[in-house]
């Protein structure tokens with residue numbers, strides 16, 4: 001039986017909060033739903049987080065990593081987009097409030113606000129660390145790196161003070177990919193851009209609290225990664241925790257002080273702050289438990305998706321990781337399910353299709369671990385990584401842009417995006 005309309009001028013309103021992988025995935029599948037679909041995001045673009053490190057290191061331009069939400073949904077006649085920040089959700093009143101948009105009620109809510117950085121209370125991190133979670137974060141890091149090299153070019157004594165050294169926190173995919181990309185940028189590009197500046201005073205140091213990097217991968221992939229990082233001159237410090245950060249020093253819990261003007265944070269996430277307004281019991285990392293259909297227990301009209309959700313995999317009974325593929329598939333499932341419910345059709349529980357866990361370390365170096373235990377490394381793994389990430393990009397135009405930039409960088413080692421465009 002089709003469900004009744006309570007808002008949206010006669011048609012039920014589906015309100016999507018967040019235009020990331022999950023929110024856009026849901027919106028794409030709602031294109032032909034008999035509903036008024038409203039998507040709200042604090043940005044006017046969809047961010048492709050897996051490639052943020054490539055923007056930060058000049059491999060990709062910002063339009064390859066951020067895509068206009070209005071453009072993505074332009075052909076959806078039933079959909080409107082608003083740029084506004086969500087401030088609270090009242091689940092009983094079925095109403096959402098925003099900072100500068102009138103409150104909106106809903107018949108169906110798609111809660112897909114993602115996660116945000118967690119500095120775990122590290123002293124000075126909020127003020128001085130460079131997180132890698134949003135497009136402005138990546139642009140800020142890129143501009144800062146370039147600014148430090150230009151400053152050292154004018155005054156070489158800055159290199160003695162650690163101006164060119166970078167510490168990256170976190171031996172997971174974000175930290176490893178960022179460390180590998182910065183090291184390649186330094187050795188392949190900045191070495192010739194700034195020939196008078198000494199490369200041995202431009203250290204790239206990866207700090208990991210655990211005994212090894214890439215703890216989620218099999219031992220042979222971890223060993224491969226450690227070697228691939230060393231080949232790229234990344235210094236890996238395991239069993240070390242950052243205690244504090246200032247504009248020019250990073251202090252470890254061991255007491256060791258590293259002279260570095262840049263600390264990149266790739267170490268921790270927590271659920272979006274808006275989850276605190278829901279009045280729900282939260283899981284580890286402020287994630288929200290959902291049922292097999294991705295709705296909140298007792299609230300079949302509320303779907304919680306992507307990074308902010310703790311989705312239990314029906315096959316493994318494990319909570320699914322915070323990955324783009326999980327977010328996209330959960331979003332698509334919710335969009336399809338709501339469309340079917342509105343049409344009075346049967347629905348199915350969510351089933352995740354695992355395409356493998358993978359990460360790129362640098363040019364020709366990547367690791368892939370498939371569900372059945374098969375692994376790949378090197379150029380083959382990099383091709384697999386490229387194919388999976390191209391599939392996650394929202395349009396063919398974005399895929400073409402990424403392929404052209406990657407091909408250019410791989411043939412010439414050049415990074416067209418290595419300029420700073422600040423305000424004057």
Ligand SMILES: Cc1cc2nc3c(=O)[nH]c(=O)nc-3n(C[C@H](O)[C@H](O)[C@H](O)COP(=O)(O)OP(=O)(O)OC[C@H]3O[C@@H](n4cnc5c(N)ncnc54)[C@H](O)[C@@H]3O)c2cc1C
Pocket residue numbers: 017018019020021022023040041042043045046047048049050051052053084085086087112113114115132133173174272274305306307308322323324325326327328358359
């Ligand atoms: C650096 C990095 C590298 C990654 N690499 C990979 C990878 O290689 N492969 C992979 O599969 N996954 C990767 N991931 C994980 C993947 O990007 C996430 O799992 C995915 O983005 C989650 O999608 P989502 O839709 O849940 O949230 P998000 O993509 O975070 O989207 C949430 C949206 O909500 C909006 N929003 C947040 N708060 C508010 C608010 N208060 N009001 C309005 N709007 C708001 C945000 O602007 C954003 O558009 C990476 C993540 C990072 C940070």
